[in-house]
Amino acid sequence: SQTIHQWPATLVQPVGSPLSLECTVEGTSNPNLYWYRQAAGRGLQLLFYSVGIGQISSEVPQNLSASRPQDRQFILSSKKLLLSDSGFYLCAWSPDRAGNTEAFFGQGTRLTVV
Amino acid sequence: GQQVMQIPQYQHVQEGEDFTTYCNSSTTLSNIQWYKQRPGGHPVFLIQLVKSGEVKKQKRLTFQFGEAKKNSSLHITATQTTDVGTYFCAILSGGSYIPTFGRGTSLIVHP
Numbered sequence: 001s002q003t004i005h006q007w008p009a010t011l012v013q014p015v016g017s018p019l020s021l022e023c024t025v026e027g028t029s030n031p032n033l034y035w036y037r038q039a040a041g042r043g044l045q046l047l048f049y050s051v052g053i054g055q056i057s058s059e060v061p062q063n064l065s066a067s068r069p070q071d072r073q074f075i076l077s078s079k080k081l082l083l084s085d086s087g088f089y090l091c092a093w094s095p096d097r098a099g100n101t102e103a104f105f106g107q108g109t110r111l112t113v114v
Numbered sequence: 115g116q117q118v119m120q121i122p123q124y125q126h127v128q129e130g131e132d133f134t135t136y137c138n139s140s141t142t143l144s145n146i147q148w149y150k151q152r153p154g155g156h157p158v159f160l161i162q163l164v165k166s167g168e169v170k171k172q173k174r175l176t177f178q179f180g181e182a183k184k185n186s187s188l189h190i191t192a193t194q195t196t197d198v199g200t201y202f203c204a205i206l207s208g209g210s211y212i213p214t215f216g217r218g219t220s221l222i223v224h225p
Contacts, residue, residue, distance in 0.1 A: 032211065043120075043217035044157070044202065090156055094211060101211040102147065103204070105156040 002027035006091045006106030013113055019064075019078040021109050023091030026072065031093040033074040034103065035066055038088040050074060086113045118146075118205050120216030128224050133190040135219035137203035146186045147204040147213065148177055157202060157215075160188075193223045 006023045013019060025031050035047040046059045048066035056066050063082050067075045074091055091106040120137045127133050137146065145164040149157040161170055163179035163186060170177045174197075176189045190197055200218040 034212070036215075044215040046212065046214065049212050092213075094213070101206055101213070102159045102162065103149075103157075103213045105158070108156050 002093075002104065004091065004093055004104055004106045006109060008109055009107060010110045011112070013081050013111065015083055015113055016080050019076070019081050019085070019111070021076040021089055021091075021111075023074045023076075023106055024072055025074075025093045028093070028095065029071060031072065031095065033068060034092040034094075035074065035076050036090045036092060038090060038108075040087070044090065048076070081113045083113050086111055117214065118143075118203055118216045120203055120219055122219055123217060124220045124222070126222045126224065127193050129195060130192050133193050133197070133221055134187055135201050135203075135221075136185065136187050137216050138185045139205065140184070142183050143186075143205050144183075145206060146179060147206070148186075148188050149202045149204060149215075150199050151202065151218070152199040155199075190221075193221070195223050195225055197221055198223050 003026045033050045036044045037047050038044050048056055048058055050056050050068045053068055053071055063085060064078050089109045089111055092103045094101050094103045118137050118139045125133055145162055147162045148160040150160055151157045161177050163177055166183050167181045168179040174191045178187045186203055188201055198221060200220045202218045203216045204213040206213060
């Protein structure tokens, strides 16, 4: 069966520090991968998505970047965190085929920038 | 890209009362999905609707897709405290089937 791992679960980082959040998927190949951010009490904002290795699309201009060095690995990074980067970051994957595009989410990382 | 509006943002109910959340789009949708996020948790897929006028049920939950495929609703009958959470609708946009989420409706059930 497929599983998605996301870590760490919580993170407190000072302003100006770098960030690296990692997400891996097991039990499937060539998944679509997504990074979402959820501010407190808000909806899910799509940050990045990827349909294959090295293929990254950004949905909003921001202080963040994403990479997909391997088929089932998706990394969210920042060189210098801002206070506004605080939030709940969720990695998700969906099958790369039409008709069955349910998204499966990781447990999320709660990031607090201080 | 396509967007979907979800209302209400919050809903307080007494345990046993019914609850409904609505999603509306200005454009015709190919399909719509519903997710539930428990407090402190991650979104979990509930159901996908594809056909015009489709109605699906999961125990006390009833999901509807409008005839024009521009709106959808989730109705919970006789809410329980276990129904607490945020309910999101999501539409798939772009050739890569990217889920775009509504802002969600947070359901608070008072015992």
